[in-house]
Structure formats: structure tokens, C-alpha cells
Amino acid sequence: MEAKINKTHREGAVLFSPYDAGSSIKKALEVGRENILFEVRESKIKGRGGAGFPTATKWMLVAAAKADKKYIVCNADEGEPGTFKDRVLLTEYPDLVFDGMVVAGYTIGAEIGILYLRGEYIFMLEQLEDYLISMRQNNLLGKNILGKEGFNFDISIRLGSGAYVCGEETALIESLEGHRGEPRNRPPYPVNTGYMGYPTVVNNVETLASISKIITKGADWFKTHGTEKSTGSKLFSVSGDCKKPGVYELPWGTTLNELIKIVDAENTKAIQVGGASGVCIPKSQFDRQLSYEDASTGGSIMIFNESRKMLHVLKNFMDFFVEESCGQCTPCRIGNVKLLECVERIEKGEYTFSYINSMKDLSRTMQVASKCGLGQSSPNPFLSILENFKDEIFRSKENGVSHA
Numbered sequence: 001m002e003a004k005i006n007k008t009h010r011e012g013a014v015l016f017s018p019y020d021a022g023s024s025i026k027k028a029l030e031v032g033r034e035n036i037l038f039e040v041r042e043s044k045i046k047g048r049g050g051a052g053f054p055t056a057t058k059w060m061l062v063a064a065a066k067a068d069k070k071y072i073v074c075n076a077d078e079g080e081p082g083t084f085k086d087r088v089l090l091t092e093y094p095d096l097v098f099d100g101m102v103v104a105g106y107t108i109g110a111e112i113g114i115l116y117l118r119g120e121y122i123f124m125l126e127q128l129e130d131y132l133i134s135m136r137q138n139n140l141l142g143k144n145i146l147g148k149e150g151f152n153f154d155i156s157i158r159l160g161s162g163a164y165v166c167g168e169e170t171a172l173i174e175s176l177e178g179h180r181g182e183p184r185n186r187p188p189y190p191v192n193t194g195y196m197g198y199p200t201v202v203n204n205v206e207t208l209a210s211i212s213k214i215i216t217k218g219a220d221w222f223k224t225h226g227t228e229k230s231t232g233s234k235l236f237s238v239s240g241d242c243k244k245p246g247v248y249e250l251p252w253g254t255t256l257n258e259l260i261k262i263v264d265a266e267n268t269k270a271i272q273v274g275g276a277s278g279v280c281i282p283k284s285q286f287d288r289q290l291s292y293e294d295a296s297t298g299g300s301i302m303i304f305n306e307s308r309k310m311l312h313v314l315k316n317f318m319d320f321f322v323e324e325s326c327g328q329c330t331p332c333r334i335g336n337v338k339l340l341e342c343v344e345r346i347e348k349g350e351y352t353f354s355y356i357n358s359m360k361d362l363s364r365t366m367q368v369a370s371k372c373g374l375g376q377s378s379p380n381p382f383l384s385i386l387e388n389f390k391d392e393i394f395r396s397k398e399n400g401v402s403h404a
Ligand SMILES: Cc1cc2nc3c(=O)[nH]c(=O)nc-3n(C[C@H](O)[C@H](O)[C@H](O)COP(=O)(O)O)c2cc1C
Pocket: 046, 047, 048, 049, 050, 051, 052, 053, 055, 075, 076, 077, 078, 079, 080, 164, 165, 166, 167, 168, 169, 170, 202, 203, 204, 205, 207, 208, 372, 373, 374
């Protein structure tokens, strides 16, 4: 499916509104590091990659670190099923993203930025490299950027190789270092010990693009969008059963009911918010808001209509996690296989409710005992689909009779 930018939502938009390439860098150099940090903190922006960590906190920790080198890494792995908004930013708005990286570099004191690009996005590599060349020609990259004595910064692009877990920031750093892409133990966090052991900020593509807008238009303007706790707007990659799939920019706080109207969805039964590792929300809860404090998402929205069998949807997700678990820790390596097995047994009618309950307990163990976010969140669809669609899924076993 071709991702579209819905032009009708450009009015009042944050990211999909006019921007002069280089303007956030110019402004940052004018006002200085302290004021940039202040503005980012005031904007209350949280990371757009899914975890929602306050961007200013991350930047302040690296800015304050005493080290010979520091790095800024832009996470363009975009592997969450149903997410394709970073692709649109990189192809249509590379100025916002790369300028955001330069601003970050200046603020934290880094001289090198790395764009970690999803392997499947190799088709955009040449275009992005060309864009970086034009930035160098305009002195937006390189030595003494825009005449600022001593501010040197450049960006290189590195390609991933298709593992979902390499989007996790420590696995990404391992992969950048040429190792097998497996998550590290945390602490230490990348802000202390990141790429090649140096303090590193890892930010999502959309976070860095938003920074360019915050710097040029101000934190107060940014906060006129969204809610008190979820400031600004968000890009949503909408796919599934609707007439207008694509990438939409909407303010945080938009309800699911509003969203399905915008994308022209009919007979919607369920919305998976946050990709495979997110939660599945039934129609009765479509008044919920897309926000960090309610239905949180890195951007993936999948719409399912009445014709879909939710057990099949769940099986698809669990298949994905079995395939993508890196296998380092037991709760995730074994747990996902057990949950998939459970879905298959439900399909065949070979289960008891005490078995289902024990699998729910296993899910909760995975959430707390897995080493990284993959295993901590992979039980989300299992728990939410079995809970929210129990009438459909367990229809054939009203009396709890065991087939096992
Ligand atoms: C399995 C897994 C996959 C992830 N994939 C991505 C990804 O593709 N892009 C991304 O920005 N963050 C991804 N993350 C989150 C990153 O670890 C990290 O929180 C994020 O890049 C930080 O940027 P932000 O603070 O700007 O959101 C993933 C996390 C996990 C656990």
C-alpha cells in the first residue's frame, strides 16, 4: 500500500506545515545551547518512537556528560508492523529530520550524527545521500556550520538488515558497532554508555523532525496542539479496513471515533493501537483518546472491520514475535512460543480455562521479566484480544468444557 500524506490535514499542522530548510539550525546557533534545552523542556515533547521518554531529559543528560565524544543517532528502523510514517518524513521532509539532528548535535555537544535506516528503505538511500551533499554545500553540515566557529557536525547513514529488534535502541547500537543486533542490559543507558561506549542520544525520526518546528516556532506554539500531557501533534500510519489509509498528522487527544471518521472506516470492530506490540481496542471504547496518558502509540493504527476474525489477527501477531524474538532471554524466547501455541489450541478447541488463565499469568511474567521492550510488550495483543473479544473467541465453549 502506498503511504499518502493527507493534504486536508495540513492546516493547523505542526510537521506538515511550511518550513525553511536550515532555519532551525540558524535559530539554534543564534540563541545558544542553554536556550535550546530550555525550549525543548518547555515544549514537553516526548519521544515519538513508542516509549514516550521526555526528549529534554535525554538531551540534558548527554549535554552534561563529560566525554571526548558524543553521538546523536536517528532511529529510522521503523520495524513496528503497521508503521510507515518515518518513511514519509524521510522522503518528503528530510530537511526537518536532518536539521533536527544538527540542532541536537549542537545542543548536546556531538560532532557526529548517524541515521540508522531500515534495510528495506535502501531505495531512499541515494536521495538522502544527495540531500546530505546539498546540506554540506550550504554549510548546514561540515566545519564551522553557518559561520559558527568551532561547531563541526556531519551525518552518515547506516543500513539495518531487517531485524525488528534492532529498532530497540541498545540493539541498534550493537548493530551499528558491527555486532549481532541484540539488546544490552540496562543500565548503563545509552546516554551514559552508548555508541562505542560514548554518551549517545537515540531519537526517533519524528522526534527530531518535531524539534525543528519547536525551535523555529517556539514551545508555546507547539503546546497549542495536543493535550496537557501529550503536547504537539502525532503522525499516525493508518492501515487496514478503511477507505483512506495513509499517514495522517493529528493532534494528540484525537479520539478513535474521530479517527475512523477521518479515514472513512465502516463497520469497524477493533483498532490495534501501537502496532503488533500495542493493544487491541474494541468498538465500545472508541471514545478513548490517542495520547500518552490513554491509548499510546508510536504511530501504528490498524483497523479491523466486522469481517475479521480476531483470533486470526492475534495469531498473526504472535507468529511475528516468535520470529523476531532475539532469543537472548527465556521469558521472551519461550513465552512467545507458548502464547502462539495457546492461540493454536484455542483455534482447535483444545483448551481449558485454567490453561488460558495460566497463559495469562505467563504473559504478565513476560511483561516484567523480559530483558527488553519486545518481550515486555509482545503479550499486549494476547491479553487485550482475549479480554476484549472473549465472546467471539470463546463462543464455542460457553460452559468451559475441556477438550484438552
Ligand atoms: C523491539 C523494539 C523495536 C523498536 N523499534 C523502534 C523503531 O523502529 N523506531 C524507533 O524510533 N524506536 C523504536 N523502538 C524504541 C527505541 O528503543 C527508543 O525508545 C527510541 O528510538 C527513542 O527515541 P524517542 O525517544 O525519540 O522515541 C523500539 C523498541 C523496541 C523494544
